[in-house]
Amino acid sequence: xxxxxxxxxxxxxxxxxxxxxxxxxxxxxxxxxxxxxxxxxxxxxxxxxxxxxxxxxxxxxxxxxxxxxxxxxxxxxxxxxxxxxxxxxxxxxxxxxxxxxxxxxxxxxx
Amino acid sequence: xxxxxxxxxxxxxxxxxxxxxxxxxxxxxxxxxxxxxxxxxxxxxxxxxxxxxxxxxxxxxxxxxxxxxxxxxxxxxxxxxxxxxxxxxxxxxxxxxxxxxxxxxxxxxxxxxx
Numbered sequence: 001x002x003x004x005x006x007x008x009x010x011x012x013x014x015x016x017x018x019x020x021x022x023x024x025x026x027x028x029x030x031x032x033x034x035x036x037x038x039x040x041x042x043x044x045x046x047x048x049x050x051x052x053x054x055x056x057x058x059x060x061x062x063x064x065x066x067x068x069x070x071x072x073x074x075x076x077x078x079x080x081x082x083x084x085x086x087x088x089x090x091x092x093x094x095x096x097x098x099x100x101x102x103x104x105x106x107x108x109x110x
Numbered sequence: 111x112x113x114x115x116x117x118x119x120x121x122x123x124x125x126x127x128x129x130x131x132x133x134x135x136x137x138x139x140x141x142x143x144x145x146x147x148x149x150x151x152x153x154x155x156x157x158x159x160x161x162x163x164x165x166x167x168x169x170x171x172x173x174x175x176x177x178x179x180x181x182x183x184x185x186x187x188x189x190x191x192x193x194x195x196x197x198x199x200x201x202x203x204x205x206x207x208x209x210x211x212x213x214x215x216x217x218x219x220x221x222x223x224x
Contacts, residue, residue, distance in 0.1 A: 090153075
């Protein structure tokens with residue numbers, strides 16, 4: 001069974017700080033990696049995807065991928081209270097299936 | 111507006127009474143998928159479809175059926191619902207380019223089976 005692991009949290013950071021969310025995966029053949037944000041009672045929305053080793057930046061968000069360590073992370077700079085949500089890591093292997101982690105709940109305190 | 115719609119949004123039913131949850135997307139996406147979300151278990155894929163008449167099992171397909179007769183629609187069928195299928199269900203669609211599944215989720219259907 002291919003697994004995606006995330007720290008369930010909750011992760012609490014002060015407003016303006018950097019929030020760091022981590023994810024590990026078991027399938028070494030995984031090719032694409034996604035971060036979704038889910039507000040309470042809402043559906044997941046895609047924030048970023050990454051498929052090459054290294055960093056990918058989009059505004060305040062940076063995704064980092066290290067395939068050798070089977071590790072993907074999401075950094076949120078200048079965290080805002082509106083960033084408070086559950087963040088889901090998803091991994092796509094060599095097929096068309098997507099496996100999600102259980103999510104990390106982030107709280108940004110004003 | 112580009113969107114994925116699901117109906118109904120809320121449903122309470124009884125064990126054994128067949129039901130269908132509809133899913134429709136207006137983005138001409140090839141890929142569609144159904145997930146269930148349960149506390150402590152996260153999002154788990156039920157079935158997915160690469161295109162019309164092409165479907166495959168996800169991680170938790172037992173007790174569910176799907177069909178893909180048109181590109182825009184991907185209904186989820188519970189032939190004989192049981193209480194363990196009480197869950198929050200999401201439909202999602204994605205363009206299928208470069209093998210990147212950039213999925214867009216519907217608003218969710220909260221199902222309770224008594």
